[in-house]
Amino acid sequence: MARSYRILVLHGPNLNLLGKREPGTYGLSTLAEINQSLEKLAVHLSCELSTFQSNHEGELIDRIHAAMDKHHGILINPGAYTHTSVAIRDAIAAVSLPTVEVHLSNIHKRESFRHHSYIAPVAIGQISGFGPNSYLLGLRALVEYLQLQSNA
Numbered sequence: 001m002a003r004s005y006r007i008l009v010l011h012g013p014n015l016n017l018l019g020k021r022e023p024g025t026y027g028l029s030t031l032a033e034i035n036q037s038l039e040k041l042a043v044h045l046s047c048e049l050s051t052f053q054s055n056h057e058g059e060l061i062d063r064i065h066a067a068m069d070k071h072h073g074i075l076i077n078p079g080a081y082t083h084t085s086v087a088i089r090d091a092i093a094a095v096s097l098p099t100v101e102v103h104l105s106n107i108h109k110r111e112s113f114r115h116h117s118y119i120a121p122v123a124i125g126q127i128s129g130f131g132p133n134s135y136l137l138g139l140r141a142l143v144e145y146l147q148l149q150s151n152a
């Protein structure tokens, strides 16, 4: 059966270190393991994923721009750029693809500088605090949103 939705999964800075440093805050799962569990769910949801991690703002922005004609939606953990990047926010707004923002940790329970997200106002929603499950919940929410939109 053809996969119905193509989703771009973006991981921001330092997330390549997952499972290798600070397990107390970010858990024991590696980024490769998170991508594998997303792939498994994607098969179940009949969607196709492209995953990409970068420590560079411009590279993330380039991928968002390139998604315009190739993908139906974006799942993004912008990492620390969540709290600093007007440029990533503008890129998401410019491509106007449905975007779900996810975080491993509950950013609202942490330092006050993490409470504000530049991305949230241009996302359809934010999922924060469920560890790697935030990504899986985010993918489900995005696919359901796309399905509801196409049935409307």
Ligand code: CA2
Pocket: 013, 014, 015, 017, 018, 019, 020, 021, 022, 026, 077, 078, 079, 080, 081, 082, 102, 103, 104, 105, 106, 107, 114
């Ligand atoms: O909770 C999240 O997913 C964050 O997006 C993670 C970012 C943080 O700046 C955000 O406030 C919340 C940090 C990612 C750093 O990842 C590391 C992983 C392992 C070791 C060190 C950093």
